[in-house]
Amino acid sequence: xxxxxxxxxxxxxxxxxxxxxxxxxxxxxxxxxxxxxxxxxxxxxxxxxxxxxxxxxxxxxxxxxxxxxxxxxxxxxx
Numbered sequence: 799x800x801x802x803x804x805x806x807x808x809x810x811x812x813x814x815x816x817x818x819x820x821x822x823x824x825x826x827x828x829x830x831x832x833x834x835x836x837x838x839x840x841x842x843x844x845x846x847x848x849x850x851x852x853x854x855x856x857x858x859x860x861x862x863x864x865x866x867x868x869x870x871x872x873x874x875x876x
Contacts, residue, residue, distance in 0.1 A: 807859050808833030815863030821871070831870075835863025 812832020816823050823831070839862025840855045 808836040811859035811863045819867045832863050835859050838862035
């Protein structure tokens, strides 16, 4: 996966994840959450579902971003 593709997918995943979790963040935070989620979720799903190809990366990016938002809200935003 190229860096540009990671940024684009990360931005989309971060946007979708922040909307699903109903939090308001700035653009930079949304992209960073999405990119980190893309790394975490993409690696996890790549091991689990190698057949799905690009769709697994996007689903993993959204799931990873959701996990990061949940962790951030639970442990760091007090």
